Amino acid sequence: MDTPEKKTVTQIGTPISKHKVQNSPVYNYIENLSPIRPVRSIPIAQTFGSLNFTSPPSVFTSPHAASRFRSHNNNSSKDESASTKEVASIREEEVEDASIEILESNCTTDTPGVVINDGGACEDGEMDLQKMCDNNVKPKNETPDWDTLIADASELLFFSPLPNDSEAFRCFLQRTSDSKARLSTGKRPTLEPVSNNNESESPDALSILHRGVRRRCLDFEMPGSNNNNNKQMSGESSSRCLVVPSIGLHLNAIAMSSKDNNVGNEYSLSGNVKVGLQGSTTPVLDIVAEEDVAAAQALEEEGPKSLALEEMNQSCPKKKRRKSDQAGGEGESSCKRCNCKKSKCLKLYCECFAAGVYCIEPCSCVDCFNKPIHEDVVLATRKQIESRNPLAFAPKVIRNSDSIMEAADDSSKTPASARHKRGCNCKKSNCLKKYCECYQSGVGCSINCRCEGCKNAFGKKDGSSFAGMDIEQDEENETAMQNRTAVLLPPSTPMPSRQPLAQLPITSNNMLLPQQSHHLHGASSGLYNKSQFRKQDMRMYSHSRIETITEERAEDIENLIQSPITNINAVSPNSKRVSLPDSSESTTPWRRNGGRKLLLSIPSFPSLTPHH
DNA sequence: GAGTTTGAAACT
């Protein structure tokens, strides 16, 4: 009995203490002054949830984000005197902390309608948040603008990173910037096409740049883009690239251009940004850009080369075509170019299509349908292809984290730890030419490869590795990997950012998104516990550890891919992917079984299981 | 630049 009493005392004691504090005039004053409420993060998640957006609201918890939002929040209209701002500043920090706590207290902020309360008791101080989570209640202060902002952010998240296209990523950035601009203005983003000149003309864009985010291909097709886009597209320089409306943003994209260019530092920086984007919403970008600029720069200095380059090479189709690219004189803007003659650029043969970007002027394709004006066709085709192979648009190369490589030999710890998703099937090239996708991606062959006479310099199928790798680079890569890996998980499917999920199932790419990948973990192994998940997320959102998540996600993806079981199977690739009707909220068997993460991820990741 | 080789994607 003593124990109970003690517990009671303890429990009560704490509350009392807080209670006192809360009743204090100072506390009340602060409470009133600050428009920011810890709870906010939750609602956000919910909002996203409708979109199936699993991104952690933590993004919004960032002080910066909060600041931005504040301006939109009517409540924020409350006196914001200098002193008030100070208080607000403090509150913001609290909010951030609160978010973290929320995440760690089983209060799911991931997906709306999917909020699950594991029953973990929240401390008194967190009661509000917990309640919010449990009740799925929106924050009091939430305003229409807020919703809009959230929605916008979600949209951004939905862009899945296209595997291999840096262009896509750039486009994504563009979009992001655009979104930001809207955020700052309080306007809801629209689908209107992005002007090609945005970069130079848009103050917002500039501001973003100032924030440390570098973008090269600012223009990209927006999903609802209209013909104007085409004009821009075709009219603009080859450097511009459009991302297919649902096509995502492949993290890989980031890497992309580097190859060819200088990507060095620039790349690395963007890489960080990239990661942030994936994992979070636009705000994250800001966070990364603004708050972590220093870190990013440090990383850049550190040694962007290896990984970054590798990543870039990994899936950039463009790289494949050095000759043609050079011929094109694209230089830094390395948008993909294809030369399709018969596929109409509607098959994976087409690099542009495969990368999730529209063909552009520099392409030499014939009868190209991969253009904004044929958006419907493009999307339909993509959908069809995905139905056949959910991973069709997923990144081809997955960078494994050390953990994954685990058992693998030491060699696996090199950058080459990345592996081609499906492996190659080379018969004559000995995996020493770009015919080999593994080699082309700069990764070693793996057990998944069916190649013959493998001599892949990045790692032979049998496990021997990196014979041809520069040791120095190797080391650098490893370091880079440990410090910042940006697993550029290429996004895979382009998802019509604004299309209803039911209509256009989120593709696997989305799953690649940081959070989603976590879900995958849950789905495939179920070993991933929430605690881990949250911590990771927090890491991600908490300033500089973004890259870590990426690795983990890559791991998730790989697990998924290699895991025949996964619930994912539940979704038949051939069958119409379960139309998760909006449903992100609907309860599916998986959700019930798989646990929160899986549930959350399902909608966005219909099926990762590759067809065999 | 034309032709060949290669292996992924698509098809049966």
Place this chain on the structure above:
DNA sequence: CAGTTTCAAACTC
């Protein structure tokens, strides 16, 4: 699932 065909990039000359 395996075999075949198609396709476009990579490569060679």
